[in-house]
Amino acid sequence: MVLDVSSPVELTVSEIEKAKTRLQGYASLTPLLNFPVLDERVNGRVFIKAENLQRTGSFKFRGAFNRLSLIPEDKRPAGVVACSSGNHAQGVAAAAKILGFPATIVMPKDAPELKIQRTKALGAEVVLYDRETEDREAIAKGICEERGATFIHPYNDSGVIVGQGTTGLEIAEQCEVLGVTPDLVISCTGGGGLTSGIALALEEKLPEVQIYTAEPDGFDDYARSLEAGERMSNPALGGSVCDAVLTETPGDKGFSVLSRRHAKGLSVSDEEALNAVAFAYFELKLVVEPGAAVALASVLSKKIDLTGKTAVITISGGNVDPAVFATALKQYSAETVPA
Known part of the structure; x- marks a missing residue:
């Protein structure tokens, strides 16, 4: 079944700039946060783009x-x-x-x-x-x-992607104010709208930064697609606690951007995502849903070595189901929080 996903804009940085103007007064300028407790955990510097604080609770x-x-x-x-x-x-x-x-x-x-x-x-x-x-x-x-x-x-949809790309413009501007030049950006990824929008926005402003997708294990279609050089599909449609980032296959528009930017992929287990949800609550005082915690989970579980590096990661949403949130907190408090 094919749906019309045509859009009246092209995937360009100038269109992201126009989207930024349209969003002024409606979308929130979300903070870029740094926490010593997280830096110490990964032996590097991590800045979190907190889109869980965006209007409606996510970057969407x-x-x-x-x-x-x-x-x-x-x-x-x-x-x-x-x-x-x-x-x-x-x-x-x-x-x-x-x-x-x-x-x-x-x-x-x-x-x-x-x-x-x-x-x-x-x-x-x-x-x-x-x-x-x-x-x-x-x-x-x-x-x-x-x-x-x-x-x-x-x-x-290119109109959606350039809207999400305003997140990347803000990241670049906030990094400049902080005097920070990130080595890499890790973004929570489902179909790739946010990650490709960020990658497009940073193509001119931070051209050397390495882009990583972060996904749940078993639903890492982007990681496999980027490695294969062509779009791959997931065998299952559901079954992960990370509901916000479960998609069948990458969108062709975002995939073209991320392929051009030579993006790489990371994936985490549901347990690691839930642990990241709890870590964000107990240690960072942030409320995060599992699918929006996969980038954080990837650094906490050392899927990538950040020793001596500076990373920007996205927390893409905070609309967590109360029962799932309680499970995450119970798991973490029982096993991880010091007495």
Whole structure:
């Protein structure tokens, strides 16, 4: 089932700059944080781009608002349709509410209840589906055809990608203010919209920085794709606690950017992701969801040696299911927190 994911913009730094202007007054300028406890743990310097503090609790608002802003006035009454397990859903719903047109979100039945309820609270219509037996894009296409609505892809849309790329512009500007030149950037990665947007934004401003994707084990399609030089798929559609970054295959638009930037891939187990969620809470005082903690997990579990290096990592969202959060904290407090 093929959905129209055309967008009226190109993947360029100048378009990211335009997106930054559109987002002013709507998106939050999230902080770039440094914690001695984390630096000591990895024997290097780590700066965290805290997108869990972004509007709607994740970076997704950036891309959603930018893309919806590009929709012509005469097409807005027909609304927008998106597929999402939660963060893109909330980003699209919030952007549509601000801009004044309807939104319908196709969400898996096993998405965290908190994300479903918050999407509804933002005024969007939610259509639930079974990710194992139903085709979400077929459902979305049917709604678009029936209503004449615009489909907003969560990551394979250049208007979305350049919106996410404003995160990268902020990283470059904040690093300059701090007098920091990072050796690498590690970004939580599902379909690649955020990571490719950051990579594109830094292509001119920090051309030597090494870009890494971070994914859950078993859903490391980006790592395998970058190594193979072509897009690969995951064998399963679900089964990880990192629901926010579970995608079938990389988007071709983001993959083209990350291939050009010679990005590399890292992956972590669910246990390592949950440990990172708890570490962020106990040691950094940040609330993070598992899928948004995979970059942090990759440095905590030493998937990459940061000795003497400076890294920027993303925490991409904080919309954690309360039960999952409790499990993470219990696991960590029982085994890791000193008496």
